[in-house]
Amino acid sequence: MKKIKLQVCAWLSASLMLGSCGLDEYNPAGGTGGDKLATFEGWSGMETYCYEPLYGQLFSSFDFLAVAEGGTDLFLTSNNRTWGQQVFYYEGLTTNTNYTNKLFKQAYSQINSCNAVIEGADDVADGNADNIKVLTAEAKCLRAYYYSLLVTYYGNITLNLKPSSEGSNLSPQRSTYEALYTQMVKDLTEAAADLNVTPYNGDYARVTKKTALGLLARVYAQGAGEGLTENGVSYWKRAAEVAEDLITNQAAYGADMYTDVADVWANANNKNNKESLFIAAGPASKxxxxxxxxxxxxxxxxxxxKLSDIYKTADKSNYLYGRINNNIMAPSKYLIDLFDAPHDTRWDNCFTTAFGEESMVQAGWGTYASMNRTLTAEICQKYGIADSNVGKTIYAYADLAYNSTNANGNQYPAKVWPKGDHSGNVANLIEVKNIYATEYPLPEDEDRFSIYLSKDKLTAEEKARRAYVTINIDDLFDSEGKYIENSTDGTNCYQMFPALNKFSWMYDGAFTSNLQRRNGDVAIMRMAEVYLIAAEAEQQLGNGTKAAEYLNVLRKRACRHASDYENYMKLDTASEQDVLDEYARELCGEFNRWALLKRHHAFETQLAKGNPRAAASFESxxxxxxxxxxxxxxISNADEYGTNGY
Known part of the structure; x- marks a missing residue:
C-alpha cells in the first residue's frame, strides 16, 4: 500500500503540470506518460494511478455519496434543510451541480488511464509476463467499474477505448446501452479469467478474481433494468448465474462473509475486511x-x-465522535421503520442512537471525574426528566488513550467504561467491537449517556424515569415524514437524528491531525450484496422462493436471538418489495440505493414512501x-450531445 500511494503521488504531481481537453482527455495527468509507458515501472505506475479516485475522490468525500444515496427513499436532510436540495430533492439540479459534475469527470479521467494501460501492455519492454497480464486485467476491471458509474447515473454516454495519446475527439457521439454493457461484460469476464484469487504483490487494495465476478453480477443486474439480453438470455438470468456461482464457490474465489453482523462493522476488521470484494483503501501513513x-x-x-447544557464536549474538541459539524444526511422515517429492532441487530450495529462523553484517563489528559455531569432541577424540568433524578450523575462512556508512534500520526483509540463501575480504574475498561454501536434498547438505568434517541415510542412517564435526555425518533418527523424544521418544545432536541456509523472509525490508525477527518477502508462491494443480487435476479425471474433463500442468509445472521429467525425473520417467498427493503436494511448508505431504484423503475413509488419532498419534484x-x-x-457538439434534459 505504501508503494501504491507513492506511485499515485508521483502521477498526481505530474498532473498538476499538464492540462486536458475533450472527452477522452479527462485524465488529471493530461496524457499517458509518453515513453515512460514503455518500461514496466512507468506502465505499472500508470496502472496504479487507475485506483486513485476510489479513495482519493469517490469514497472519501460527500460528493459521490450525495449522488449515490441522495434523492432516494432512505435519506433526507436534517431539519428539512435546503442545503444539498439539488441531489436530495431534485430541486434546482443542473449540469453544473457540483456533485454530479464531479462524478462525471472523475470517472472519465480514470477511464483514460485504464485505456492507456490496456493499450500499452503489449509495448512494455521489460517486466514479467504474468505480472503484465494481471495488471492489465486489473485495468479492465477498473475501466468497467468506472463505465458502470457513468452508464448508471448518466445513461448512454460515449464509449471510448483509446488513450488520449491517440488524439482528442471534440465531437463525441453517444454509444448505445447495448454497446456500453457489452464492453463492461467483456472487460469483467476477461478480468475474472486473468486475475488471481490473491491480490498482486499482496496489496489487498487491489482487485482480484472475486472483485471482477462481483462487479459482473452487479453490471448484469443494472443492465437488466435497461431490458438488455445476451444471446437471447435475459441479463437477470446472467446476474443470477454469476451471483450464484460466486456464492456456491466463494471459498475457491477467496470470498467470505462474517457470521455475525457486528463483525462486519467491528473496528478491528476495517482493514482488509474479509467480506469486502472491492475496497477503497484508506491511507497507510501520515x-x-x-x-x-x-x-x-x-x-x-x-x-x-447542540444540547450543551447536558452534553459537555464541543464538536471542535470531540475526539470520540470527531468534529461532526456538517450534520446533513439523516435517515428517513421509512428507513428507520424498516428495522425490526427487537429482532434485527443491524439497527444498533449501523446506527448510533445514544451519545456519551469521553474521558482521557489513559492518555493522562484528565481525570475520570472531570467528565461527570450532574442533573440539576433546571435541566430535568427542561427535558422532561423526573425530579427524582435531580442530583444524579451522568458518567463518561468511553476513555481514550494516546499513541504517538503510529505511522498515521497521533492516535486516540478508545475503550468503554463498564456500566455501573464508577471507579475510574483504567484496568476495568472494556474492548468492544464497535464503540459507536450501543445496546438496544438502552436500559432505563443507564448512566453513561446524555442523550438517547428511542426507536420505541416511550410515554412521557417512561422518558421521565430515565436520568438522561430521551427523544422519541418518531417525534423528529412531521406528519408528511419530513424532519421538523424547528423546536416545538423549547429545546434543540429536533436537531438530533440517528447517525449512520458505517464510516465512523475508531482504532489505532484511524485518526488524522484533523478531527473532521478519519482514515479507514470503505467497501465498494461486499459479499452480502452478491446474496442480494442473487435474490433480486431470482425474484425478477419469477422464483420468489429461491429469492427468499438468499435473503434469509442475511436475515438469519442479523437475528438478535436464535429464536428470532423462525419466529420473525424467515421469509418463505420474496416479492420485489421484500428485495428492495432488504437492500435498505443491509446496504443503507453504502453508495447503492439510487442505482437500485433506477433499475427497478421504483423512484415514483419509493419516494412517495420515504421522501415526500423529492416525490413532489421528481420527473422522468x-x-x-x-x-x-x-x-x-x-466539446463542439454540446447541443447535439444533450444534457439529459437539464
Missing amino acids: DAANYTSSNIFTYMYPNPY KHYLRPISYDFLNQ
Whole structure:
C-alpha cells in the first residue's frame, strides 16, 4: 500500500503540470506518460494511478455519496434543510451541480488511464509476463467499474477505448446501452479469467478474481433494468448465474462473509475486511493521510453539543465522535421503520442512537471525574426528566488513550467504561467491537449517556424515569415524514437524528491531525450484496422462493436471538418489495440505493414512501443525472450531445 500511494503521488504531481481537453482527455495527468509507458515501472505506475479516485475522490468525500444515496427513499436532510436540495430533492439540479459534475469527470479521467494501460501492455519492454497480464486485467476491471458509474447515473454516454495519446475527439457521439454493457461484460469476464484469487504483490487494495465476478453480477443486474439480453438470455438470468456461482464457490474465489453482523462493522476488521470484494483503501501513513482522508462521517452524525447544557464536549474538541459539524444526511422515517429492532441487530450495529462523553484517563489528559455531569432541577424540568433524578450523575462512556508512534500520526483509540463501575480504574475498561454501536434498547438505568434517541415510542412517564435526555425518533418527523424544521418544545432536541456509523472509525490508525477527518477502508462491494443480487435476479425471474433463500442468509445472521429467525425473520417467498427493503436494511448508505431504484423503475413509488419532498419534484428526466457542464463546454457538439434534459 505504501508503494501504491507513492506511485499515485508521483502521477498526481505530474498532473498538476499538464492540462486536458475533450472527452477522452479527462485524465488529471493530461496524457499517458509518453515513453515512460514503455518500461514496466512507468506502465505499472500508470496502472496504479487507475485506483486513485476510489479513495482519493469517490469514497472519501460527500460528493459521490450525495449522488449515490441522495434523492432516494432512505435519506433526507436534517431539519428539512435546503442545503444539498439539488441531489436530495431534485430541486434546482443542473449540469453544473457540483456533485454530479464531479462524478462525471472523475470517472472519465480514470477511464483514460485504464485505456492507456490496456493499450500499452503489449509495448512494455521489460517486466514479467504474468505480472503484465494481471495488471492489465486489473485495468479492465477498473475501466468497467468506472463505465458502470457513468452508464448508471448518466445513461448512454460515449464509449471510448483509446488513450488520449491517440488524439482528442471534440465531437463525441453517444454509444448505445447495448454497446456500453457489452464492453463492461467483456472487460469483467476477461478480468475474472486473468486475475488471481490473491491480490498482486499482496496489496489487498487491489482487485482480484472475486472483485471482477462481483462487479459482473452487479453490471448484469443494472443492465437488466435497461431490458438488455445476451444471446437471447435475459441479463437477470446472467446476474443470477454469476451471483450464484460466486456464492456456491466463494471459498475457491477467496470470498467470505462474517457470521455475525457486528463483525462486519467491528473496528478491528476495517482493514482488509474479509467480506469486502472491492475496497477503497484508506491511507497507510501520515504523509498519505495528509493527501487524502475521509470526512463522510461528519455529514451523517448530529451534533450532541447542540444540547450543551447536558452534553459537555464541543464538536471542535470531540475526539470520540470527531468534529461532526456538517450534520446533513439523516435517515428517513421509512428507513428507520424498516428495522425490526427487537429482532434485527443491524439497527444498533449501523446506527448510533445514544451519545456519551469521553474521558482521557489513559492518555493522562484528565481525570475520570472531570467528565461527570450532574442533573440539576433546571435541566430535568427542561427535558422532561423526573425530579427524582435531580442530583444524579451522568458518567463518561468511553476513555481514550494516546499513541504517538503510529505511522498515521497521533492516535486516540478508545475503550468503554463498564456500566455501573464508577471507579475510574483504567484496568476495568472494556474492548468492544464497535464503540459507536450501543445496546438496544438502552436500559432505563443507564448512566453513561446524555442523550438517547428511542426507536420505541416511550410515554412521557417512561422518558421521565430515565436520568438522561430521551427523544422519541418518531417525534423528529412531521406528519408528511419530513424532519421538523424547528423546536416545538423549547429545546434543540429536533436537531438530533440517528447517525449512520458505517464510516465512523475508531482504532489505532484511524485518526488524522484533523478531527473532521478519519482514515479507514470503505467497501465498494461486499459479499452480502452478491446474496442480494442473487435474490433480486431470482425474484425478477419469477422464483420468489429461491429469492427468499438468499435473503434469509442475511436475515438469519442479523437475528438478535436464535429464536428470532423462525419466529420473525424467515421469509418463505420474496416479492420485489421484500428485495428492495432488504437492500435498505443491509446496504443503507453504502453508495447503492439510487442505482437500485433506477433499475427497478421504483423512484415514483419509493419516494412517495420515504421522501415526500423529492416525490413532489421528481420527473422522468431524473432517472438520469445531468451531463457535466465542464464536459459540454469542452466539446463542439454540446447541443447535439444533450444534457439529459437539464
